[in-house]
Amino acid sequence: MRLRPTALTATLPFLLVAGLALAQSTTKPEPRSPDGKRYLAQPLVTKIYVAxxxxxxxxxxxxxxxxxxxDAGIPDDDLGNQYAMHDxxxxxxxxxGGPVTIHPVAIDVKQIPWASKQTWAPDAAYKNGTYYLYMxxxxxxxxxxxxxxxxKSPTGPFKxxxxxxxxxxxxxxxxxxxxxxxxxxxxxxxWGGQLQRWSKGSFDPNAGDTDLKQDDRPALSPKVARMSADMKQFAEPPRDVQIVDEAGKPLLGGDHDRRFFEAAWMFKRAGxxxxxxxxxxxxxxxxxxxxxxxxxxxxxxHILSPVQGWTSHHSIVQFQNRWxxxxxxxxxxxxxxxxxxKMTELTFNPDGTIRLIDPFKK
Structure with missing residues (x-):
């Protein structure tokens, strides 16, 4: 026995085509940079700005x-006054790749007795049941x-x-x-981080607003100090972190593609x-x-080529055997x-060097 076509079966092809067209029309286009490039990764969160x-x-x-x-309404300048973060x-x-939770305010500048403004890039550590936030x-x-x-919690609140x-x-x-x-x-x-004002061992407000402008001399060095057992003080005076070239000579101040500017991060791999x-x-x-x-x-x-925007500041972490x-x-x-x-996977060559990441898709 043959079934007579109903109105529904007769219109089914039309509904499928219309549905496909609707799906195509509502698909969001891939985000692109102002110059048309496709981003390698998408922001971890979109409700607030974090860097x-x-x-x-x-x-x-x-x-x-x-x-x-x-956004504090402060124009951009070389000293970073526009970065008016307060918590x-x-x-x-x-x-x-999983869902990201934005936790409540961990600490506000008003809760830091010695501070006045500009809570810039922090870091954290854990030891003996306590979490430490460095600000x-x-x-x-x-x-x-x-x-x-x-x-006592990794998300705070912190005292x-x-x-x-x-x-x-x-x-x-x-x-x-x-x-x-x-x-x-x-x-x-x-620059705005003021390291150049400490080049002689004490704070010199007249040392300049950028670097020392001594391109033919060793570049300003980042600092390192071993922490005390309670993680709240330095156990020794800070010392220079020397970055050298292939011949073992310090990188020069004029070597802007290689010399240190800011955003130190250390990790250990294969000794x-x-x-x-x-x-x-x-x-x-x-x-x-x-x-x-x-x-x-x-x-x-280099690890990462220039991103959209002026600053680059990062971290690198191993999670379940991937970096x-x-x-x-x-x-x-x-x-x-x-x-x-944002985040993206970091890969290593067999000799331990890092494969350069382009923040935009090819």
């Missing part, structure tokens, strides 16, 4: 400690210092120490704990110490390799002071 992502694995989860960008928010995820900010005299706050770390200055703390159990803080940043950093005004992430946490570190190459690079760009805002954190 300078310091990632750590605690209790089998990924926690990201970024700076929290806000910290922690991000967390169970796995790369650069301007003190009451406008000088950048680095303080610490503690919590700040009454005073900054003794002997600390400049910006961008990064705390690395070696397999020996010793922890070290790497820090420093030129080697990888000191990574931003070149600043040339917008690369670079790395140098050494045999101990103090260096010297031999310049080896990940966290970085930021200005995809969502097209404004240098409103940035978005």
């Amino acid at each position: 300078d992502p310091s990632a750590h694995v605690f209790n089998g989860k990924i926690y990201v400690y970024p700076s929290h960008d806000v 910290y928010r922690v991000l967390s995820m169970d796995r790369p 650069p900010a301007r003190d009451k005299q406008g000088v950048f210092r680095i303080g610490v706050a503690t919590s 700040a120490e009454a005073q900054p770390i003794r002997g600390s200055y400049s910006i961008d703390p990064a705390v690395f704990t070696d397999t020996t159990g010793e922890s070290y803080m790497y820090f420093g940043g030129i 080697k110490y990888y000191f990574t950093y931003s070149t600043g005004d040339t917008h690369f992430l670079a790395y140098a390799i050494g045999d101990n946490p103090y260096g010297p570190f031999r310049y080896t190459g 990940w690079l966290f970085y930021h760009d200005t995809q969502l805002s097209n404004k240098n002071h409103l940035r978005s954190a």
